[in-house]
Amino acid sequence: MAAKPKLCYFRGRGRMESIRWLLAAAGVEFEEEFIETREQYEKLQKDGRLLFGQVPLVEMDGMVLTQTKAILSYLAAKYDLYGKDLKERVRVDMYADGTLDLMMMIALAAFKTPGEKEENLALVVKKAKTCYFPAFEKILKDHGEDFLVGNKFSWADVQLLEAILMVEELDASVLSDFPLLKAFKTRISSIPTIKKFLQPGSQRKLPPDSHYVKTVRKVLQL
Amino acid sequence: MAAKPMLHYFNGRGRMEPIRWLLAAAGVEFEETFIDTPEDFEKLKNDGSLMFQQVPMVEIDGMKLVQSRAILNYIAAKHNLYGKDTKERALIDMYIEGVADLNEMILLLPVSPPAEKDAKITLIKDRTTNRYLPAFEKVLKSHGEDYLVGNRLSRADIHLVELLYLVEELDPSLLTNFPLLKALKARISNLPTVKKFLQPGGARKPPVDEKSVEKSRKIFKF
16 A cells, blocks of 8 residues: 655645645545754755755655645646646646735745734735635636536635635635635535545644744744 | 737746747747736736736637746646656656746846845855756756656756756856756757747847836836
């Protein structure tokens, strides 16, 4: 039986969270090694497992993979969450890239000074409400289907749900003008693998707090 | 006969340039509509042509694609420049994400605050010679083949060579200690399609200058 994928990252969301979501959505059990000290990180770098000296790192199927998007694309293809052909795949990519952009803004805001952080997060909510969510509401409206692409569950749906929940943490009312996204959120959250991941005790990580930021700064010497 | 792809962007490199390189390398002729004024940009947005209100946008095969990564993935897969299976693809993706990270730093240099420019250039040079170029030189050394992945031309070679040209423009001495990369650059530059692209009058855009930065600021309001 194949070994479980092994994830190596900080004990927090950051750039690894979307990978955790996708594995969980695909029903794939995974193990995690958490980086807590600078020494651990330097050892990883010396080991030669980090192609560009950076995490996230995922070891699976005999490969040592870094670069978030490379990992996500591999998982999407492997678990049949990437559309049925090239034209569906490009739509999944477009939507996933858009939501990833939004989520990265939130992840990076945690490392700004308090004033800047508030400003950045307010901007994220604004962009979600005026640019990203309207775009996805329109997609769902135009085809009237349950999933974003090809009437079938894909990576794009997983990431959109992840993004919705993240933005709701900043502003609980953010979906008030988007009825189809509200229904989408309920629907995707009910998928058994996703439901399980959303329960307490799963490997889903909490929003970044000061301890997380401190650890990352210390390890990466930021 | 299929219409040529139509690229929508301002008349400069920016985030469209890797797309130009890849199409050119694949031997695909394309047309460009340049966004020259704020009004041009507003019109595109109001048309509903830009999913997330951003460019690059490429009209290709009946679709209006945004998100440069999605666009590049589509072109690469369509023209057989994405490896022979998902594992080669994962490797290619890992390499090109590293290229994209360094490219992003160089891309943003002209628009960084003047007071920060020197520090940014120092960081770029450090990352180039200590993180990125050594990684790629090592890949080529490890298998001794002419191309980065699978002993065959892929998008990884194209994107890396594009980056090497940018690095050379910044400071030619940065390539000194990387003989295999220099050889790759020469080899890829000699491919008939790439050679044509690099010739004067080819579709390649010149380096950014102050004037075009100012123009972009006005159009895209940043």
